[in-house]
Amino acid sequence: MKDIKFVTNIDTLLEFPELHPQPARNFIPDWYKNMPIDYKLLNEYSPKLFSKNRTVKTCPSFMEVFNEGYVMVAPCDIWLRVQDNGQWEWKTAHPKFSLDEHNDLQFLKHIPKSDIKKVFKFISPWYCITPKGYSVKQIPIMYDYKDTGFTVLYGNIKTDQHHEVNPQICVTAEEGEVLIKRGQPLHYLLPYKREKFKLKIDSIDKYAKIIDKQHMYVSSSFRSNYHRYED
Numbered sequence: 001m002k003d004i005k006f007v008t009n010i011d012t013l014l015e016f017p018e019l020h021p022q023p024a025r026n027f028i029p030d031w032y033k034n035m036p037i038d039y040k041l042l043n044e045y046s047p048k049l050f051s052k053n054r055t056v057k058t059c060p061s062f063m064e065v066f067n068e069g070y071v072m073v074a075p076c077d078i079w080l081r082v083q084d085n086g087q088w089e090w091k092t093a094h095p096k097f098s099l100d101e102h103n104d105l106q107f108l109k110h111i112p113k114s115d116i117k118k119v120f121k122f123i124s125p126w127y128c129i130t131p132k133g134y135s136v137k138q139i140p141i142m143y144d145y146k147d148t149g150f151t152v153l154y155g156n157i158k159t160d161q162h163h164e165v166n167p168q169i170c171v172t173a174e175e176g177e178v179l180i181k182r183g184q185p186l187h188y189l190l191p192y193k194r195e196k197f198k199l200k201i202d203s204i205d206k207y208a209k210i211i212d213k214q215h216m217y218v219s220s221s222f223r224s225n226y227h228r229y230e231d
Contacts, residue, residue: 069190149173152187
């Protein structure tokens with residue numbers, strides 16, 4: 001097992017674990033936790049019978065995304081405002097935390113029309129250190145359908161060489177004003193090993209038995225056996 005280290009130059013932050021980077025599983029959205037495993041549909045061949053169908057709660061992609069990586073949270077309240085004339089401002093509730101402007105010519109002026117009104121760079125109090133050959137993916141918070149008024153850009157950082165993890169916060173609020181609360185999730189950091197892959201295209205014939213075995217294992221239980229796989 002490899003270590004991923006988060007270190008900070010603000011020692012008092014160490015006294016507040018709720019503001020530390022945390023496993024993504026701590027932030028599984030309520031709608032997913034409350035979702036049933038299956039749902040009933042009227043059987044077309046017999047009106048008195050119902051067939052059970054699985055929801056995405058048993059879908060491998062959902063099960064994985066909520067159980068990998070780490071969530072970076074706001075260490076204090078952050079207020080951002082962008083006006084129609086292009087003027088902008090920011091405030092943080094504590095003087096030890098700050099942001100920089102991400103100049104429009106760096107990104108915003110070059111992309112097709114979007115709902116992004118301004119990009120700020122949050123100066124994270126955390127530094128990330130990974131083993132040699134490992135990077136992290138910076139990923140926006142996914143499947144959380146609350147209108148937060150902001151998002152974070154996707155990116156990759158070689159954290160075995162460069163340890164700053166300052167997210168680009170994009171203001172998307174219709175009125176151009178957003179308040180990010182202390183402890184609110186900002187984005188994911190997902191560690192991964194840098195490897196090169198060679199693309200190959202082939203017929204399924206050579207792999208049919210492997211795929212059929214996997215399908216039998218996963219699908220032979222009402223709850224799905226995917227989560228029982230071992231690395």
